[in-house]
Amino acid sequence: MRRELKSLNGREFSLLRGVSLQLQIPLVRFSYSEILAATNNFSKGRVLGRGALSFVFRGKVGLLRTAVAIKRLDKEDKEASKAFCRELMIASSLYHSNIVPLVGFCIDPEEGLFLVYKYVSGGSLERHLHDKKVKGGVKGSPGLSWSVRYKVALGIAQAIAYLHNGTERCVVHRDIKPSNILLSSKKVPKLCDFGLATWTSAPSVPFLCKTVKGTFGYLAPEYFQHGKISDKTDVYAFGVVLLELITGRKPFEATRPPGEENLVLWAKPLLQKGKGAIEELLDPQLQCTLRNTTQIIQMIQAATACVSNEESRRPGIDEIIGILRGEEQPIYSNRKKSNFSGIIDCYPQLQRTKSEMNSHLALAMLGVSEFEDDDHLYCR
Numbered sequence: 495m496r497r498e499l500k501s502l503n504g505r506e507f508s509l510l511r512g513v514s515l516q517l518q519i520p521l522v523r524f525s526y527s528e529i530l531a532a533t534n535n536f537s538k539g540r541v542l543g544r545g546a547l548s549f550v551f552r553g554k555v556g557l558l559r560t561a562v563a564i565k566r567l568d569k570e571d572k573e574a575s576k577a578f579c580r581e582l583m584i585a586s587s588l589y590h591s592n593i594v595p596l597v598g599f600c601i602d603p604e605e606g607l608f609l610v611y612k613y614v615s616g617g618s619l620e621r622h623l624h625d626k627k628v629k630g631g632v633k634g635s636p637g638l639s640w641s642v643r644y645k646v647a648l649g650i651a652q653a654i655a656y657l658h659n660g661t662e663r664c665v666v667h668r669d670i671k672p673s674n675i676l677l678s679s680k681k682v683p684k685l686c687d688f689g690l691a692t693w694t695s696a697p698s699v700p701f702l703c704k705t706v707k708g709t710f711g712y713l714a715p716e717y718f719q720h721g722k723i724s725d726k727t728d729v730y731a732f733g734v735v736l737l738e739l740i741t742g743r744k745p746f747e748a749t750r751p752p753g754e755e756n757l758v759l760w761a762k763p764l765l766q767k768g769k770g771a772i773e774e775l776l777d778p779q780l781q782c783t784l785r786n787t788t789q790i791i792q793m794i795q796a797a798t799a800c801v802s803n804e805e806s807r808r809p810g811i812d813e814i815i816g817i818l819r820g821e822e823q824p825i826y827s828n829r830k831k832s833n834f835s836g837i838i839d840c841y842p843q844l845q846r847t848k849s850e851m852n853s854h855l856a857l858a859m860l861g862v863s864e865f866e867d868d869d870h871l872y873c874r
């Protein structure tokens with residue numbers, strides 16, 4: 495790896511010097527001609543998707559013609575090259591059945607930067623939930639059955655738990671949303687897109703950044719308002735995804751009646767109402783049956799806890815998994831029996847917890863990830 499890097503120009507060498515020291519899983523370094531051959535010269539029919547900074551193409555590589563997704567980033571764009579470095583370093587250190595594996599990369603001084611991922615064939619959750627062509631594809635049947643939605647919720651929660659607590663350093667994804675969740679042919683969910691991901695010293699040790707990146711509609715209030723990032727940023731975004739799975743609605747829909755355009759604002763009073771609101775909340779394509787009611791309630795409880803406005807009262811992802819599985823009672827249930835949703839900001843002021851104190855202390859002793867070269871602390 496290091497020998498290869500020496501042949502790069504100065505800018506790219508410095509860009510990737512850190513990477514060579516930190517790659518943990520062996521990656522294939524592809525040449526640009528291999529990338530061209532794999533994507534049939536980036537033919538239009540191979541486009542899988544596009545994001546703010548990239549185009550993603552379907553391709554085949556190697557003797558075994560392994561199906562891959564090749565993400566092309568513009569090397570001239572500063573944001574794109576930073577996203578490439580983040581993604582290469584972080585994705586190469588991850589190994590989990592609910593995370594799309596990185597296979598390799600290509601750096602070409604003339605043509606750009608490429609990340610090569612294993613191809614996930616079932617399309618994105620965004621497509622399944624919100625694309626009218628896919629939704630209800632088979633006459634009369636729901637686009638995504640309840641059991642798949644529950645499996646997606648649990649799988650992605652496990653991927654997030656792995657990021658936050660399962661590796662040497664806590665990884666905050668920062669862009670959890672349905673277009674970054676892919677489904678395999680067997681509807682196993684896989685988290686992708688680590689272009690905004692960052693390492694933090696530990697879960698619940700927040701740091702501040704100057705520029706708020708991510709996707710509107712999924713941004714936790716403390717991040718949106720104060721640039722404060724921690725594992726709880728992902729928990730909030732995951733809560734919005736849970737609400738999308740439950741309701742089939744997008745985070746913002748201008749075509750909805752007044753008061754219903756913003757999913758979280760619309761859902762919160764309903765979540766407070768308790769079981770009686772299941773019918774109003776549930777995607778009209780789904781039915782609440784004897785078999786799925788318990789899981790629906792568990793997912794509503796988990797979503798409610800995740801979208802709590804106060805970061806310090808938002809549980810960590812392990813607790814959310816417990817709620818999703820029905821193993822853990824949301825804390826409020828000891829206080830407010832007949833209602834499953836009172837967790838939203840219902841704690842009395844005096845309930846300010848030890849973890850909140852810890853968060854404040856942690857904030858006073860901030861640490862910042864080495865990637866955040868433009869996201870310096872406000873108050874060093």
Ligand SMILES: Nc1ncnc2c1ncn2[C@@H]1O[C@H](COP(=O)(O)OP(=O)(O)O)[C@@H](O)[C@H]1O
Binds near residue numbers: 547612614
């Ligand atoms: N490994 C993959 N397999 C199949 N499709 C993929 C894969 N990776 C990305 N895509 C498609 O490309 C889209 C954009 O990819 P993503 O990594 O999220 O890029 P961006 O950083 O530009 O948002 C995804 O929403 C998905 O539709």
Ligand SMILES: [Mg+2]
Binds near residue numbers: 545673674687
């Ligand atoms: Mg994306």
